[in-house]
Amino acid sequence: KAGVTQTPRYLIKTRGQQVTLSCSPISGHRSVSWYQQTPGQGLQFLFEYFSETQRNKGNFPGRFSGRQFSNSRSEMNVSTLELGDSALYLCASSFFSEMNTEAFFGQGTRLTVV
Amino acid sequence: AQTVTQSQPEMSVQEAETVTLSCTYDTSENNYYLFWYKQPPSRQMILVIRQEAYKQQNATENRFSVNFQKAAKSFSLKISDSQLGDTAMYFCALSDDKIIFGKGTRLHILP
Numbered sequence: 001k002a003g004v005t006q007t008p009r010y011l012i013k014t015r016g017q018q019v020t021l022s023c024s025p026i027s028g029h030r031s032v033s034w035y036q037q038t039p040g041q042g043l044q045f046l047f048e049y050f051s052e053t054q055r056n057k058g059n060f061p062g063r064f065s066g067r068q069f070s071n072s073r074s075e076m077n078v079s080t081l082e083l084g085d086s087a088l089y090l091c092a093s094s095f096f097s098e099m100n101t102e103a104f105f106g107q108g109t110r111l112t113v114v
Numbered sequence: 115a116q117t118v119t120q121s122q123p124e125m126s127v128q129e130a131e132t133v134t135l136s137c138t139y140d141t142s143e144n145n146y147y148l149f150w151y152k153q154p155p156s157r158q159m160i161l162v163i164r165q166e167a168y169k170q171q172n173a174t175e176n177r178f179s180v181n182f183q184k185a186a187k188s189f190s191l192k193i194s195d196s197q198l199g200d201t202a203m204y205f206c207a208l209s210d211d212k213i214i215f216g217k218g219t220r221l222h223i224l225p
Binding site: 033035042043045048055088090092101102103104105106108 | 209
């Protein structure tokens with residue numbers, strides 16, 4: 001069974017631009033979560049989608065948004081990029097129940113904002 | 115609000131020694147899961163061990179075991195007979211309705 005796939009693996013963008021990251025979950029998994037990982041802040045929860053609906057949201061500004069498609073693939077968008085958005089963005093999928101019993105992670109997208 | 119705290123930013127131990135990584139957490143839920151994840155230098159985050167809060171017995175996976183103290187909200191990871199391949203960032207995580215991670219402990223296994 002294929003794992004969680006994130007594309008692209010690396011990205012360099014300029015301040016003010018926008019970016020879209022993609023995540024394809026493990027087949028059969030209906031929940032997709034996104035995390036921002038930085039050396040200083042660790043892994044911070046961005047949001048979680050289940051059945052095309054945002055189920056949970058972390059404390060990030062509105063510039064960070066996401067969506068999920070009917071095939072459970074998810075995209076994350078960041079508009080008006082800032083230098084501080086440089087980070088590793090991780091996506092995780094799980095077979096959703098009322099509680100997430102395990103998350104399977106992709107290899108991440110390394111975003112560099114210059 | 116959920117919180118997960120890992121008080122050891124970095125640790126180093128000699129190969130074959132035993133090491134314990136600390137984690138404390140807070141949640142208002144009575145039913146939840148706790149995890150330890152490992153992130154090697156290659157970046158892929160992988161699950162090391164999982165503990166259901168309603169189970170009193172501590173989880174064990176080969177050389178990895180946990181000490182789960184529910185009343186104290188403590189969830190430490192013990193790695194026995196440590197190996198060079200155990201070198202990684204280790205994250206403690208709590209799941210009730212979403213999964214929240216601690217800031218991680220960077221573990222170095224020295225030859």
